[in-house]
Amino acid sequence: MPFDLELTDDPAAFLAAAGDHLAADPVVTTVVATVTARLASGRDHAGAPHRPHRWWALVRDDTESVVGVAMRTAPFEPYPAYVLPMPDDAAVELARVLHERGEVLGGVNGALPAARRVADETARLTGATVTVHEHLRLFELGDLVVPPAPPGGLRPATTADADLVLAWYRAFGRAAAEQAGRTGEHGSPTETFTMADVLERIAAGVVFLWDDEDGETVHLTATNPPAYGVVRVGPVYTPGEHRGRGYASAAVAEVSRRIVEAGDRACLFTDQANPTSNKIYEAVGYRPVVDMVNLLVG
Incomplete structure (x- = not known):
């Protein structure tokens, strides 16, 4: 499926573009929605260390609809990306784009299988290995x-x-x-x-x-x-x-x-x-x- 991948460092712009997508499945998108809203309002953890990178990713299909999102906002090492469901090819492309711009991605959190796709491609590109720190389950x-x-x-x-x-x-x-x-x-x-x-x-x-x-x-x-x-x-x-x-x-x-x-x-x-x-x-x-x-x- 054709798709476009866009990265932004503006949380308010991300919310404006991704709002309908986040609202369509608000349980699955809860972390992205709450963290981004906090940062868009100008608030952050006061003691958060300097982040080497901070961004939000939008995946759009050929109708310009958002079909996947991710972010890198974690205030703790290894500053993992947080990846929500998206097409497999888009997850692989996200890993490649980050690698090409010189980001060292030491962790990937989020929904399966997209998070695993990003981590595996990052490991392939860098010669690293992927290990599971913890398996989580989201409940409603x-x-x-x-x-x-x-x-x-x-x-x-x-x-x-x-x-x-x-x-x-x-x-x-x-x-x-x-x-x-x-x-x-x-x-x-x-x-x-x-x-x-x-x-x-x-x-x-x-x-x-x-x-x-x-x-x-x-x-x-x-x-x-x-x-x-x-x-x-x-x-x-x-x-x-x-x-x-x-x-x-x-x-x-x-x-x-x-x-x-x-x-x-x-x-x-x-x-x-x-x-x-x-x-x-x-x-x-x-x-x-x-x-x-x-x-x-x-």
């Missing part, structure tokens, strides 16, 4: 099943909680890796969060904490702002000493209920190597939409 809430709630309750985080929220955001990546049986960092953008990022999210009302019956804060569930009628849940974090008591199930169910009641759809990502989180989310009514992957190229 179907019929909500509210589990029995443990003692205590959910509340919005306040500025008085900011130090704890920042510590838990940063701990989330390491904990996720450990629960999945991996060593090292998870490669999560929350690892680069600063106090300014946390205060912004608290002010936006998207961070929730569970306090137990004694008033101790034992769990965090957060969301991202809605994009095209979809809200992505995450991170979801319980410190090790408080796990196994139902806090995550109850908090995710309650946050999901609020999302649906506000008229939005709820989605979230799971690590396929973490049976605990997958079991929790499926039990409250989340159903798989598409498998995704984080790949390393090197």
Whole structure:
């Protein structure tokens, strides 16, 4: 199928061109939509290191309709590209264009098979190898099943909680890796969060904490702002000493209920190597939409 590949460094221009495509499948495009909207508004993670490259890609067919998108905006090494479904030939061409302009692409995240096509072609061009860092699965809430709630309750985080929220955001990546049986960092953008990022999210009302019956804060569930009628849940974090008591199930169910009641759809990502989180989310009514992957190229 004939196609045109266009790269832009302007997030607002990308949203203007890709808006209909993003809105057509807003669960699958949730990450691209929320990240790009944030950057288009002039906001970014305050502590994000300098990115060697930042771009958005548009794939258009012979009718000028957008049939695929990708971006490279990650604020953490190896600054992976994020690739959504697109024609196989377009994914291969994207890898070639990046190589020709001298980009070192050390990672590719996103939907299968497009992300794998980009990674494999990058490896072929550079003599590198592709390894899987983690297999992810994107879920959307179907019929909500509210589990029995443990003692205590959910509340919005306040500025008085900011130090704890920042510590838990940063701990989330390491904990996720450990629960999945991996060593090292998870490669999560929350690892680069600063106090300014946390205060912004608290002010936006998207961070929730569970306090137990004694008033101790034992769990965090957060969301991202809605994009095209979809809200992505995450991170979801319980410190090790408080796990196994139902806090995550109850908090995710309650946050999901609020999302649906506000008229939005709820989605979230799971690590396929973490049976605990997958079991929790499926039990409250989340159903798989598409498998995704984080790949390393090197």
